[in-house]
Amino acid sequence: MLKRVPFYWKLTIAFAFVIMLILMIDISLERISEVKLRFFLIIAVTVILSSISAWMIVRLTVRPSLSKLAQGMDKLAKKRFDVRLNENDKDEFGHIFSSFNVMAVLISSYQTELVRAKDFLNSILESTADIIISVNARKEILTFNSGAEKALGYMREEVIGKPIEMIFADPEEREVAIKRLKYGDNVVNFETKFLTKSGEVKDVLLTLTLMRHAEGTFVGTFGISKDITEMKRLQNQLIQSQRLSAIGEVFIGIQHSMKNMLNTCKGGAYMVRTGLAKDKREMFEEGWEIVQIGIDRMSDLSKDLLKYVKDWKPKLEPVDLSKVLSDIDTEIRKSAKDKGIEFHLDIAKELPEIPCDAPMIHSVMMDIVSNAVDACFWKDYSDLEKPNVCVKAYLRNGRDKAVLEVADNGCGMTEEVKKKIFTPFFSTKSKAGTGLGLSITSRMIEVHNGNIDVESEPDMGTVFRIMLPMNVNLKNKEISDGKESAGN
Amino acid sequence: MAKKVLVIDDDENQVRFLTVALEESGYDALKAYNGKDGLEMIRNERPDLVLLDLMMPKKTGFTLFHQLRKDDEYKDLPVIMLSGVAEVLEDLDSSSDDTHARPYDSLREAMRDKIRNMKGDGLLKPEMFIDKPIDPELVVDKVRELIGN
Numbered sequence A: 001m002l003k004r005v006p007f008y009w010k011l012t013i014a015f016a017f018v019i020m021l022i023l024m025i026d027i028s029l030e031r032i033s034e035v036k037l038r039f040f041l042i043i044a045v046t047v048i049l050s051s052i053s054a055w056m057i058v059r060l061t062v063r064p065s066l067s068k069l070a071q072g073m074d075k076l077a078k079k080r081f082d083v084r085l086n087e088n089d090k091d092e093f094g095h096i097f098s099s100f101n102v103m104a105v106l107i108s109s110y111q112t113e114l115v116r117a118k119d120f121l122n123s124i125l126e127s128t129a130d131i132i133i134s135v136n137a138r139k140e141i142l143t144f145n146s147g148a149e150k151a152l153g154y155m156r157e158e159v160i161g162k163p164i165e166m167i168f169a170d171p172e173e174r175e176v177a178i179k180r181l182k183y184g185d186n187v188v189n190f191e192t193k194f195l196t197k198s199g200e201v202k203d204v205l206l207t208l209t210l211m212r213h214a215e216g217t218f219v220g221t222f223g224i225s226k227d228i229t230e231m232k233r234l235q236n237q238l239i240q241s242q243r244l245s246a247i248g249e250v251f252i253g254i255q256h257s258m259k260n261m262l263n264t265c266k267g268g269a270y271m272v273r274t275g276l277a278k279d280k281r282e283m284f285e286e287g288w289e290i291v292q293i294g295i296d297r298m299s300d301l302s303k304d305l306l307k308y309v310k311d312w313k314p315k316l317e318p319v320d321l322s323k324v325l326s327d328i329d330t331e332i333r334k335s336a337k338d339k340g341i342e343f344h345l346d347i348a349k350e351l352p353e354i355p356c357d358a359p360m361i362h363s364v365m366m367d368i369v370s371n372a373v374d375a376c377f378w379k380d381y382s383d384l385e386k387p388n389v390c391v392k393a394y395l396r397n398g399r400d401k402a403v404l405e406v407a408d409n410g411c412g413m414t415e416e417v418k419k420k421i422f423t424p425f426f427s428t429k430s431k432a433g434t435g436l437g438l439s440i441t442s443r444m445i446e447v448h449n450g451n452i453d454v455e456s457e458p459d460m461g462t463v464f465r466i467m468l469p470m471n472v473n474l475k476n477k478e479i480s481d482g483k484e485s486a487g488n
Numbered sequence B: 001m002a003k004k005v006l007v008i009d010d011d012e013n014q015v016r017f018l019t020v021a022l023e024e025s026g027y028d029a030l031k032a033y034n035g036k037d038g039l040e041m042i043r044n045e046r047p048d049l050v051l052l053d054l055m056m057p058k059k060t061g062f063t064l065f066h067q068l069r070k071d072d073e074y075k076d077l078p079v080i081m082l083s084g085v086a087e088v089l090e091d092l093d094s095s096s097d098d099t100h101a102r103p104y105d106s107l108r109e110a111m112r113d114k115i116r117n118m119k120g121d122g123l124l125k126p127e128m129f130i131d132k133p134i135d136p137e138l139v140v141d142k143v144r145e146l147i148g149n
């Protein structure tokens, strides 16, 4: 009862009580003069009156404003964000009310934004075809979006609260992904398999994220998975058809070579037969020689085939390229001259020894140079132009690579041909070409950690450039072009 | 007088056994080792029939053939094409377009396209295709079929 009496009332009453007590004592002892008594009475009356008026003021002005404020707060708490207070009061409450109104407006706009953001997130979760599932710390499904419903065939009511393992084709795999989570808070594009309601297995890429409270405690996981079943199927189909088509190209290539060799043998055999039948020894001998040529070509092909599949290991040694190139010069010059082709050799002065496998580089240069000679032979030159092949050797600007360049002004290649020249058995030459030359050459350059660069234009000519790295650790006979370590 | 047959092919061995076979059957065999020389020989010697290889340096068999068919003087000159890819070209008239189309078979496809284009130009295709490996006696039979003895 006493508690509900305001403090200032208690104070006033206590004060009045004390004064009365003093007065009563003074009166009873008759010590008090009339003047004193009156003074005390005036004070007492003043205090009581001022208390009463203060109370009245509070009662009439502050209280209603405070209760308005309290009601406003109440409404806000009940999410009625449209509540506003009358700002017209001229006293401090006018200020407070307008601050309240500002606050209410802010809260209401934050609230709208929050709702909008939530709707937005929800619509993303629901509209995406990705499978989005969150799981709590007890491995039970918390949320299951419509993408998940569509892909896995379950309605969310059927799975929420169920163990997440049920959708993994192999529940162990989830553990593998979770283990990886220990190294960071997410696992990106983990390839796994989900099981649909009907028992179908789907390939998915799973991106898994740990969900934590602000203070860091683990509350569950959030997984986004992409159904890649169809993509994988198409990919496999493509690989399969590419493989078939590659095998097809190879078969056609071998068949084409064999056809040409058989053709030679068959023609030769005809001459042998006719020579024997008509007793023409010369024809017989000539025919036999042609058969022999066919057989030689077949054994060349078989050697090339073996060469192609061989596991190449270059023996690297410092090589004086001018020696290798002048060997080629003597080998080629004669046949080039027979065909009316000019042949130039241009080796840079002070070219250092190049770390490489000399026999391999010899075979590479032979191949490229004879291709250049062939290209000249195939072109129909005008009177103004002379067929020529030019071989150069020099160091690239940075001196980090040796360049071997073969340029011809022969028939050149179309873009389409250029794309295929390193494919085994690709050849545009009708008879002699096996189409294995450049594919072997490119492998040899590859094992040197070098590279080949080709520029060509139909009817204008072709430039082949071979680049060989200079920084090679010869002691260990390893190529140390950043790939292999020098110490082994 | 014996009929003249010109063999144009860059494969010397093939030229050799074909000319032997032709001569054995009483034809006058002429030879050229590339398209350019071949055309000159046609102009100078006026052969009765040409055995033409498809893939040759300088001037391919196709280019030469195209040139012949466009030239009023030579447009009726019988030509037998020798090639490694003849079997797909033979049935160009009869078959639907894709019976032989294999995606990886680019050379043949290119040949088909060339022939198709040629027909698009209103030109006749060669009298005959003969596929490798060639049987020289069969070639002579075909020559006889076309121009007689």
Ligand SMILES: Nc1ncnc2c1ncn2[C@@H]1O[C@H](COP(=O)(O)OP(=O)(O)O)[C@@H](O)[C@H]1O
Pocket: A367, A371, A372, A375, A408, A410, A411, A412, A413, A417, A421, A426, A427, A428, A429, A432, A433, A434, A435, A436, A437, A438, A439, A461, A462
């Ligand atoms: N210098 C060149 N100019 C034009 N074409 C070239 C040149 N070098 C290579 N080629 C093309 O690359 C193809 C493949 O070459 P390669 O592998 O050596 O086989 P092959 O010489 O037996 O035909 C050749 O048939 C030719 O079409």
Ligand SMILES: [Mg+2]
Pocket: A367, A370, A371, A433, A437, A438
């Ligand atoms: Mg070659």
